[in-house]
Amino acid sequence: MEDRAETACRICGLDDGEVLFNEYGVPQYVICECCYNESGIGDDTLTQVRELRGYWVGHGAQWHDPKRKPADWDLLKQIANIPAEWR
Known part of the structure; x- marks a missing residue:
């Protein structure tokens, strides 16, 4: 059985490896x-x-905690992580 756990944020695409929705789709x-x-x-x-994504991007796609934002952060690369069914 394929692991269907989601680790990428459905809103912004950040994928730090933490499970956001388990293999059963439970948040x-x-x-x-x-x-x-x-x-x-x-x-x-x-x-x-x-x-939610439109609101976030429309307000500048700001990080909640700017200190945690990587120096080489790229919005388009991050958004590409969003699972296809949530684009």
Whole structure:
């Protein structure tokens, strides 16, 4: 059976390896250190995900804690991590 656990944030695409949704799709309620979305809160439908992402990008795609933002951070590379079904 294929491991379907999600480690990339559905909103911003940050993938630090922490499981956000387990192999059964159950949210683990982890707060993303980039966009500050909590997995399982407002990101369970494509419409909601797109609204949250649009809000985040529309406000400059700011990191919640700028000190944690990597020096070589690239928004487009990070967004490419978003699972296809949540784009």
